[in-house]
Amino acid sequence: MTNLYHNRSAQWIVYALMFAFLAAIPLITNDSFLLNQFATYGVYGMLAVSISLSWGFGGILNLGQGIAFGLGAYGMGMTMQMQSQDPVSNPIPPFMLNNSLDHLPALWSPFQNTALGFILSLAVPTIFYVFFGSLMFRARVSGPFIAIMTLAMLTALYTLILDMQPYTNGANGIAPPAPLKLLGAEIDPYSVASYWIVYGALLFVTVASKLITQSKFGLVTQALRSDPERVRFLGYNVASYETIVYALSGLIAALAGCCLVMLVQYVSPAQLDVNFSIGMVIWAGIGGRFSLIGSMLGAFLIQGGQSYLGDQFLATWLLLLGGFFILVVRFLPKGLAGLLELSLGMIGAHMQPKDASRPQRGAEATSKAEA
Amino acid sequence: MGVLNIHNLCKSFGGTSVINDFSLEVTELTLCCLVGPNGAGKTTTMDLITGRQKPTSGQILLRSDEITSLGEHEIARLGIGRKFQVPAVFRDLSVRQNLEVAYSREVSPFKNLFSYRPSGLNQKLEEILTITGLGGRVETEAGTLSHGETQWLEIGMVLMQNPEILLLDEPVAGMTEGEIEKTVGILNELKRTHTLIVVEHDMAFVREIADVVTVMHMGALLAQGSISEMEANPKVREVYLGDPED
Ligand SMILES: Nc1ncnc2c1ncn2[C@@H]1O[C@H](COP(=O)(O)OP(=O)(O)OP(=O)(O)O)[C@@H](O)[C@H]1O
Ligand SMILES: [Mg+2]
Numbered sequence: 001m002t003n004l005y006h007n008r009s010a011q012w013i014v015y016a017l018m019f020a021f022l023a024a025i026p027l028i029t030n031d032s033f034l035l036n037q038f039a040t041y042g043v044y045g046m047l048a049v050s051i052s053l054s055w056g057f058g059g060i061l062n063l064g065q066g067i068a069f070g071l072g073a074y075g076m077g078m079t080m081q082m083q084s085q086d087p088v089s090n091p092i093p094p095f096m097l098n099n100s101l102d103h104l105p106a107l108w109s110p111f112q113n114t115a116l117g118f119i120l121s122l123a124v125p126t127i128f129y130v131f132f133g134s135l136m137f138r139a140r141v142s143g144p145f146i147a148i149m150t151l152a153m154l155t156a157l158y159t160l161i162l163d164m165q166p167y168t169n170g171a172n173g174i175a176p177p178a179p180l181k182l183l184g185a186e187i188d189p190y191s192v193a194s195y196w197i198v199y200g201a202l203l204f205v206t207v208a209s210k211l212i213t214q215s216k217f218g219l220v221t222q223a224l225r226s227d228p229e230r231v232r233f234l235g236y237n238v239a240s241y242e243t244i245v246y247a248l249s250g251l252i253a254a255l256a257g258c259c260l261v262m263l264v265q266y267v268s269p270a271q272l273d274v275n276f277s278i279g280m281v282i283w284a285g286i287g288g289r290f291s292l293i294g295s296m297l298g299a300f301l302i303q304g305g306q307s308y309l310g311d312q313f314l315a316t317w318l319l320l321l322g323g324f325f326i327l328v329v330r331f332l333p334k335g336l337a338g339l340l341e342l343s344l345g346m347i348g349a350h351m352q353p354k355d356a357s358r359p360q361r362g363a364e365a366t367s368k369a370e371a
Numbered sequence: 372m373g374v375l376n377i378h379n380l381c382k383s384f385g386g387t388s389v390i391n392d393f394s395l396e397v398t399e400l401t402l403c404c405l406v407g408p409n410g411a412g413k414t415t416t417m418d419l420i421t422g423r424q425k426p427t428s429g430q431i432l433l434r435s436d437e438i439t440s441l442g443e444h445e446i447a448r449l450g451i452g453r454k455f456q457v458p459a460v461f462r463d464l465s466v467r468q469n470l471e472v473a474y475s476r477e478v479s480p481f482k483n484l485f486s487y488r489p490s491g492l493n494q495k496l497e498e499i500l501t502i503t504g505l506g507g508r509v510e511t512e513a514g515t516l517s518h519g520e521t522q523w524l525e526i527g528m529v530l531m532q533n534p535e536i537l538l539l540d541e542p543v544a545g546m547t548e549g550e551i552e553k554t555v556g557i558l559n560e561l562k563r564t565h566t567l568i569v570v571e572h573d574m575a576f577v578r579e580i581a582d583v584v585t586v587m588h589m590g591a592l593l594a595q596g597s598i599s600e601m602e603a604n605p606k607v608r609e610v611y612l613g614d615p616e617d
Contacts, residue, residue: 002510216471216483223461223472230459233421234532235447235475244480 003348005341008214015210015293019203025195032190037307039263041300042198046205046256048283048299049292053209054249055281056289057218058242059225061143064150065280067132067157068125068250070272072257074161074168075121077267078111080176087112095174099166107167114181122254129250130243137239137246140228151274158272173268180262189263198259205252209292212248221245282321286328288337298335372435374399374566375420375451375536380429382415382590389415390426391590397536402558402567404577406601407587408611413570414456416587417538420568421453422446433536448478452534456541456570458521462514466505466524469513470496473528495531502557503527518545526557536566543576555579574602574612586611 004010025038047069054060081093091104091112104112111117136149161168168174180187187194212218220241224231228238261267270276279302287298306317313320332338373396382390390412397403405413418424420431422443431439438446447453461469474492477483500506503523508516513524522542529537542558543551551573558580561567571577577584577598584601586593588610594601601607 212484214487216477216486216489217480219464219468219472220480220483222468223464226461226463227459229423229443230455230461231472232443233423233447233453234473234528235444235478237442237444237478237480241480244484 003341003345005344011210015206018293019199019206022199022202026192030192035192035195036190036263039195039198040260041303042195042202043256043260043263044283044299044303045202045296046252046259047280048287048295049202049205049209050249050252050256051280051284052289052292052295053212053252054246055284056291056295057213057225058221058245058249059143059228060242060246060249061147061281062150062246062249063147063274063281064152064154064277065249065253066154066272066274066277067150068129068253069257069260069277070157070161070269071125071128072121072254073261073267073271074174074257075111075117075124075254076180076258076261077174077176078108079114079117079121080178080180080261080265081174082108082111082117083114083181084177085112093174095169095172096166099169101166105167118258121258122251125254125257126247126251129247133243133246134239137242140239151277154272154274154277158269158274161269161272171269173266173270175266179265187262189265194263198263201255201259205255206292206296209248209252213292217241217244282325284335286325286335288335288340290334291337294335294337294340373397374434375568376430376432377416377420378430378432380416380419380431381427382412382419382424383427388427389590390419393429393587393590393592395585395592395595397566397568398583399566400562400564401582402562402569402580403583403585404581404598405568405570405585405587406572406574406577406611407593411587412590413587414540415590417453417540417568417570420446420538421451444478447475447532447534450535451538452529452532452536453538454525454529454540454542456544458518458525460513460516460521460524460528462512464513465510466513466516467496467509469524470499470527470531473531475532495533499527499530502530504553519547519550522546523550526554530561534565536568537561539567539569541570541572543571543573551576 022042026035029035047065051062051065054062054065085091085093092101096104110120132153136146141149162170164170178186179189187197220231220236224236224238224241232238257271260271280299283299283302284295285298286302287296288294302321306321309317328335334341375397377393377395380390380393381388393412393416405416407413415424419426422438422441422445426439429439430437433449433451438449441449461472464472471492474489474495476491477486477489500509503526505520505523505527508520513521516524522545526539526542529539543554546554555576558567558569562582569580581598583595584598585595586601586607593610594604594607596604602612
């Protein structure tokens with residue numbers, strides 16, 4: 001009856017082990033290129049956690065996570081760009097001059113202040129998600145339509161950023177000339193420091209998300225993903241629960257966007273590319289969307305596969321990935337994490353033959369112990 | 372005036388009228404059985420009370436407050452709990468999790484983000500597990516329960532909510548004789564502290580629990596009174612109970 005997979009202490013141990021392993025990476029290697037690449041994996045990890053939270057735990061099939069990711073990334077790009085401009089002698093970024101703007105647009109001026117820039121990078125996408133989410137969830141838009149609406153919104157935003165050439169530099173994107181400066185120090189994207197920043201962000205995001213899923217809030221979202229109607233009759237305002245879980249996932253994606261731009265010193269509409277957002281859902285689907293860590297490992301696995309095998313297989317890589325996804329969806333609806341759950345369940349059942357012969361008493365004993 | 376008052380309720384779905392000028396007054400701390408043939412509009416009446424459907428016209432008052440225009444979750448918070456005709460439990464959650472979700476004393480999402488062990492939960496959980504006899508099944512996934520156990524779980528969920536008024540739509544459908552007997556005991560215990568409206572086809576069960584029986588037919592009130600009055604009523608015999616001489 002008892003499955004180690006569902007044991008909370010065991011879960012926390014697995015998380016601790018994974019983060020211990022990730023912490024060991026900079027001790028093992030000092031190849032700065034590799035460190036930078038691993039740090040980008042941390043960004044993917046955050047995105048996977050955000051999808052697991054909204055789709056796995058909240059039942060919101062969110063195909064437009066690039067909205068928050070992209071807005072966060074642009075916010076960070078703008079902040080870093082303005083760090084290189086002098087407010088008095090040279091306030092206008094070069095690409096704007098090329099687009100014959102003769103003053104800094106109002107949209108950009110708050111980003112002259114780094115702290116305000118950070119705050120806006122996180123707050124704007126989150127607030128956007130609150131509005132867009134409450135619009136959808138109050139109208140009780142059902143699953144497939146949420147997928148369509150988030151996708152449509154992502155495409156609209158992508159087009160908008162592409163079209164606002166003078167403000168966003170269109171398809172060329174924004175490439176801040178210098179790395180991010182934090183408290184007077186420059187954070188070299190290829191340094192151990194930037195790895196630790198992303199590590200810290202991922203750790204924070206994962207622990208916070210894990211705590212959320214274990215809270216009463218998390219339990220209510222898990223209930224409403226299968227039957228929102230029933231949850232309403234228990235007295236919960238379903239739309240506000242959905243909006244909050246959606247906005248929290250947006251906040252995480254925005255943070256991931258900030259981290260990415262810190263690491264690559266570049267932001268472009270590619271961050272809002274539809275394929276990338278759908279890719280995030282595939283990571284979670286394969287890794288196991290009901291598990292934060294499963295989704296994260298799914299992201300590492302697939303992005304790793306893409307960068308190491310993708311070069312060899314080229315076009316067939318997408319075909320392989322698609323086929324793999326179909327197989328997982330068909331045979332493992334809970335992803336690879338579900339496979340682990342199944343195996344641990346079978347091992348658990350095997351290890352306790354005595355309990356199986358008298359399930360009633362055994363189960364009662366555990367329920368008493370836990371209560 | 373009763374605790375729940377329904378005045379001249381009408382509901383039509385795209386022209387077909389399902390509830391026709393239905394009025395009902397439910398007295399506090401009584402158990403009212405709502406009976407009637409299939410399609411009489413019993414479930415629809417519950418839908419209207421709990422806000423799942425909005426009436427075409429008419430009023431529903433909780434004491435003297437109009438609740439007709441409120442949302443489902445607001446009505447639930449006012450103390451009206453409901454068990455559905457088709458048992459509605461969260462199939463992929465465990466029995467314990469189902470009951471924990473139903474323990475909705477605190478409904479604010481912000482407070483619940485930081486809530487792990489709501490106060491009073493364990494005590495209530497123990498109490499409900501004892502009443503429903505699901506103590507040995509707490510860690511079982513609700514989707515794998517038997518039909519009777521699922522009914523029990525949903526009754527347990529309504530009890531976890533601790534409502535003032537309980538609406539139970541066919542609570543003993545699919546239960547064994549023994550299980551029905553146990554339900555009778557619980558409902559008779561509950562009506563000392565709660566007001567209940569129970570929809571049920573099983574007349575033997577109705578006889579055991581009902582203080583008042585309300586018979587609906589084609590969306591309207593046909594008759595109301597004690598169980599023996601209803602069984603003697605020729606109109607009720609004709610449309611619902613079936614004349615034994617046939
Ligand atoms: N959403 C709906 N749209 C159209 N017609 C509906 C709807 N809901 C119920 N009805 C109709 O209203 C009538 C009353 O249905 P209701 O479910 O209330 O009956 P009931 O008394 O609960 O019957 P039963 O004993 O079979 O559960 C039925 O004829 C049904 O077809
Ligand atoms: Mg019915």
